[in-house]
Amino acid sequence: MKLNRLYLRLTSDEIVHAANRYHFGDQMIFFQKVYERVVKCINPVLYYEYDYPEKNQVTAIISLGNGPDQMMENCQERENFLEAYAVECLGLELLSCSYEQFKELIHRERRQFMNAMQFWDADELAIMLPLLQKRWDEVPVSMNEAYALLPSKSVIFYGILEEFSRCKQHLCSHCRHKNCVFRTTTGDNYDI
DSSP: OEEEEOOOOOOHHHHHHHHHHTTOTTOHHHHHHHHHHHHHHOOOEEEEEETSSSTTEEEEEEEOOSHHHHHHHHHHHTTOHHHHHHHHHHHHHHHHHHHHHHHHHHHHHHSOEEEEEEEOOHHHHHHHHHHHHHHSTTOSOEEOTTOOEESSSEEEEEEEEESSOOOGGGSGGGOOOTTOHHHHHHTOOOOO
16 A cells, blocks of 8 residues: 655646636636635545455545545535535545546556546445545544445445556646656657
């Protein structure tokens, strides 16, 4: 098992996109301020293990920590439901950002591509999470009796690893990251 701390931030364009996606387009200043508070309270971690339970598979847990849950709870106690919803939306966007970082990390460490992610359903959680808690030290998540993960901004999944990328969207010509590991290893020099 490996542990990595993630540095998750959204670009200005990603914040604007998220604001529009979640219907905060006309409240950009509010959304930006909530974002600034959210990134101060997250403690994003990535736990993962290659070739478990099967070869060319990676089992991963990503969690933003308890900060977003506490922030949402505080908002709800103050009956500020709009801000609680914004925290929820931003948490989802930051989790999406973590997937991209994880894909780059896998490529750096294994020179493989994570072409698919299979998120666990309730049945898999009931079986596998207790096994992971025994197998890995200090697993950062638990689940309640309804199989909801705690902290709520946490995910557990299998990544399917392959030697070549099957996704055309991962081509450097479609990428907005000029210095990502894929661009530097393939030698693609597309202008962005």
